[in-house]
Amino acid sequence: MGVAAEIAAEEIERGKEIKTLRDKLEKGFLERIDDIKINGHPDKRLDGTLNLCVKYVEGESMLLHLDYNGIAVSSGSACTSGSLEPSHVLTSMGIPPTIAHGSLRFSLGRENTTRQVDKVIEVLPSIVSKLREMSPLYEKN
Amino acid sequence: MVYSKKVMEHFMNPRNMGEILDADGVGRVGNPVCGDLMTIYIKVKDNVIADMKFKTFGCGAAIATSSMVTELVNGKTIEDALKVTNKDVAEELDGLPPLKMHCSLLAEEGIKAAIEDYFNKIKY
Numbered sequence: 001m002g003v004a005a006e007i008a009a010e011e012i013e014r015g016k017e018i019k020t021l022r023d024k025l026e027k028g029f030l031e032r033i034d035d036i037k038i039n040g041h042p043d044k045r046l047d048g049t050l051n052l053c054v055k056y057v058e059g060e061s062m063l064l065h066l067d068y069n070g071i072a073v074s075s076g077s078a079c080t081s082g083s084l085e086p087s088h089v090l091t092s093m094g095i096p097p098t099i100a101h102g103s104l105r106f107s108l109g110r111e112n113t114t115r116q117v118d119k120v121i122e123v124l125p126s127i128v129s130k131l132r133e134m135s136p137l138y139e140k141n
Numbered sequence: 142m143v144y145s146k147k148v149m150e151h152f153m154n155p156r157n158m159g160e161i162l163d164a165d166g167v168g169r170v171g172n173p174v175c176g177d178l179m180t181i182y183i184k185v186k187d188n189v190i191a192d193m194k195f196k197t198f199g200c201g202a203a204i205a206t207s208s209m210v211t212e213l214v215n216g217k218t219i220e221d222a223l224k225v226t227n228k229d230v231a232e233e234l235d236g237l238p239p240l241k242m243h244c245s246l247l248a249e250e251g252i253k254a255a256i257e258d259y260f261n262k263i264k265y
Contacts, residue, residue, distance in 0.1 A: 058176055060142065060200040064152060084176060084200075084240060098173040134158055134178040134204065136171060136196040 018108050019047035021117050024048050025106060028121030033128050037099065050106040053090070053099045056138040057131045061078060062104055065127040071120055074105045098137070148205040155204055157211035159194045167264065170253030171247050177203045180208075181251040185259055190214055190222050194263035195251070202241035208228050210248035219256055225249065 029036060035055040054062065059075030066073050086100035106120070132138040144152070161182035171177040177199040184192035193215045195207040209230050214222045227245035230235045236243060 056198065058199050058203075061152075061204060064144075064149075064201045068153070086176065097175075097208070101176040134155065134196055135198040136169070136178055138197045 014110050015047050018110065018112070021112055021114065022048060022050050022106075023109050024114070025108070025117050025120060026052075028117070029124065032121065032125040037095070039093065039095070039103070048108045050108075051090075053095060054102045054103055054128055055099055056135045057102045058129055059101060059103050059128075061131050062102075062124070062127055065131070066104075066123070069119075069123050069127075071123065074107070075103060098102065142201070142238055142241070144201055144205070144238070147233075147235045148202060148237065150209040151205040151234065152201045155195075155208040157194050157208065157215065158196070160196055161192060161194050164194075164255075166212040166255040166259030168251045168255075168256070168258060170250045170254050171199070171203075173198055176200065177244065177247055178245050179203065179207055179251045181207075183252075183255045183259060185219065187219050188220075190216065193252075193255075198249075199244065200241070202237055202244040203247065205234055206244045206248040207251070208235075209233050210252055214252050219259075222252060223256060225252065 026038060029052065030038070033054065037053045037055070039051040039053060041068055053129045063073060086097045090100040090103055091097055108117075160180070161184055163184075164182035165185045167181070168181040170181075171179050178197065179199065180196045182194045183190050184249075193211045195211055197204050197207040210225065213225050213229060213233060217225075221232045227242070227249040230248045231242060231245040234245075
């Protein structure tokens with residue numbers, strides 16, 4: 001029981017570290033990318049995940065560019081990654097389908113580092129601007 | 142989604158991306174609600190597609206098929222451009238995943254819509 005409590009206490013500390021990384025990632029994106037929407041409750045959500053929608057860009061196209069840069073993320077929700085439909089969770093939350101198509105989910109774990117988060121913050125904005133330049137939805141705005 | 146090397150190459154380095162402000166024909170196909178929207182611009186000179194550009198909102202396959210269809214159609218006569226099918230686009234890309242074949246159809250419809258727009262414009 002004592003050992004279990006010890007492990008649990010360590011896990012709580014790690015959870016806080018993961019949340020710090022997630023918040024850093026979120027702040028970095030909000031500072032560098034226009035027209036994004038963070039999904040979910042500001043506080044009442046999992047500490048290690050960041051779900052957001054990037055307007056005027058489709059999710060898979062961002063995912064492929066991130067993958068090319070060695071960054072593994074998911075588009076949509078965990079349960080619908082094999083489907084072309086926008087996440088039914090996001091559309092149920094009132095997000096229009098066109099915007100829901102541009103969702104990304106970053107899942108952080110205990111192995112992730114500040115350096116990795118910095119890299120993602122550096123890489124995603126240029127991917128988004130490249131894809132927006134290509135998007136017929138963006139020119140109208 | 143596993144794509145061929147050629148799909149990835151066109152996705153990473155799309156050919157003829159952009160718009161033609163004084164286009165002779167513009168084709169808009171797809172629906173952003175479904176995750177794909179393609180706009181194709183053409184310039185026509187002496188019955189030949191003299192220039193062609195595209196803008197696409199969509200997945201990797203949608204961007205790659207847009208890029209490929211501009212390569213296939215650019216420089217062709219209107220008649221030959223209308224003969225380019227979605228299968229031609231998919232084959233030139235060394236195939237597409239079955240779930241993504243509709244993207245090649247969008248590319249075929251896009252060029253047809255642009256040519257139709259061109260015909261409508263010269264009629265009036």
